[in-house]
Amino acid sequence: MTSRFDGQTVEDARRSLASHLKSASIASAELDARLLVGEALGLDLTGMIARASRRLTPDEARRIEQFAARRLAGEPVARILGVKEFWGLSLQLSPATLVPRPDTETVVELALELGRSELGIQPRRILDVGTGSGAILLALLSEWREATGVGTDISPAALQTAQANAGRLGFASRAVFVACDYTAALSGTFDLIVSNPPYIRSTDIEELEPEVRDYDPRAALDGGADGLDAYRRIVADSARLLAPGGALIVEAGCGQSGPISQLIAASGLMPVSPPKADLAGIPRAVASRKPSR
Numbered sequence: 001m002t003s004r005f006d007g008q009t010v011e012d013a014r015r016s017l018a019s020h021l022k023s024a025s026i027a028s029a030e031l032d033a034r035l036l037v038g039e040a041l042g043l044d045l046t047g048m049i050a051r052a053s054r055r056l057t058p059d060e061a062r063r064i065e066q067f068a069a070r071r072l073a074g075e076p077v078a079r080i081l082g083v084k085e086f087w088g089l090s091l092q093l094s095p096a097t098l099v100p101r102p103d104t105e106t107v108v109e110l111a112l113e114l115g116r117s118e119l120g121i122q123p124r125r126i127l128d129v130g131t132g133s134g135a136i137l138l139a140l141l142s143e144w145r146e147a148t149g150v151g152t153d154i155s156p157a158a159l160q161t162a163q164a165n166a167g168r169l170g171f172a173s174r175a176v177f178v179a180c181d182y183t184a185a186l187s188g189t190f191d192l193i194v195s196n197p198p199y200i201r202s203t204d205i206e207e208l209e210p211e212v213r214d215y216d217p218r219a220a221l222d223g224g225a226d227g228l229d230a231y232r233r234i235v236a237d238s239a240r241l242l243a244p245g246g247a248l249i250v251e252a253g254c255g256q257s258g259p260i261s262q263l264i265a266a267s268g269l270m271p272v273s274p275p276k277a278d279l280a281g282i283p284r285a286v287a288s289r290k291p292s293r
Contacts, residue, residue: 005061011052013037013061017068024072032077036067039081074210087139091165096157098220100135103278104196107251108139110276110285111192114247115144117273121247123147123191129182129234130154132220134162134175136194141171148174150190154181154219182233189243197230199223199253227253231260235288239267242290247272249287257283264288 005013014037021029038048040063041056056064070080078084078099084091086100087108093099114121124147128137131151141149153159159177166175178185200221205213212221223229231250238248248269252260257275264271269290275283 003058003061003065005056005064006058007055008061009053009055010037010041010043010048013056013064014048017064020068021071026071028077032071035077035081036071037064040064040067074214076211076215079215084133086133086135087142089135089138089142089165089169091133091135091138092161092168093133094157094161096155096217097133097161098196098216100133103280103282103284104135104251105139106276106278106284107136107194107196107249108143110273110287111140111194111247111249112143113276114249114272114287121192121245123246125149125188125190125192125243127183127186127190127193127241128152129193129195129237130197130220130230131162131177132158132196134165134177136196137162137175138165138169138171140192140194141174142169149176150186151175151177152180152183152186153177154179155217158217182230183237183241186241188241189246190241191243191246193234193238193242193246193248194250195230195234196251197223197234199227199230199251199256201225201227223253226259227256228259228263231256231263235260235263235267235269238288239269239290242269244290245292247287247289249285252284252286254282257286260286261288 014033018029018033084100126147126149128151131153134151137149137151151162156179163177166172198221200223202222269288272287272289276285278284
């Protein structure tokens with residue numbers, strides 16, 4: 001099978017792919033083209049520049065053609081590459097995990113801010129509820145070198161991905177992954193509980209961008225009729241599992257920080273700071289704390 005990229009140089013292929021993606025109104029066309037051509041050729045940016053005038057082999061042209069078809073069909077670049085960077089960590093993905101997004105780094109940022117504040121939270125034991133690829137937990141373990149963590153997920157396949165990421169990044173001895181519904185299998189206490197739970201209203205899922213709707217696992221998106229089902233469970237469970245003075249930080253969807261704060265107040269947990277906004281100005285991370293004895 002011939003490819004539109006047959007006979008092109010590395011630079012020609014990058015430019016050609018970027019043009020095709022732009023024609024499909026893909027906003028990140030230039031970056032996507034560089035990443036996909038680099039993946040097809042096994043080259044980083046420096047390698048692509050150094051070999052810009054080298055002509056593609058037929059196999060390389062076919063690989064780029066296959067990547068182009070997948071991207072033009074709406075598949076996210078991270079899904080095609082099978083990896084995504086989060087908090088400076090390269091995380092493997094699987095069909096059972098969300099693609100970690102920059103918005104979720106707000107949860108990590110707020111946790112670290114609380115550690116530097118007068119609250120002085122320096123967790124020894126961290127729980128990540130609905131861990132997926134392990135993104136939040138592994139980011140926090142990279143910052144708090146003395147901490148250990150537990151990640152839960154209802155999906156065994158997601159936990160396999162998280163465990164693989166922990167091992168590859170050198171955190172295998174500090175992270176344990178447990179298959180259960182939210183925190184159903186857990187006992188003991190934690191100094192910090194974090195979560196990016198499902199928070200999309202069930203009726204809104206079909207309106208999501210195709211890259212999310214068609215490729216992220218629905219169970220990781222669907223937050224029930226009002227989008228708050230997961231928060232009800234997590235807030236109630238956190239009141240039980242947090243050590244005195246421990247903190248809960250959850251990611252919130254647009255317009256959800258107020259209702260989440262009401263759930264927190266009803267549980268007996270205390271708000272400890274205003275919600276932290278993401279780069280778009282949306283209140284994205286909501287924190288609370290269990291009263292000290």
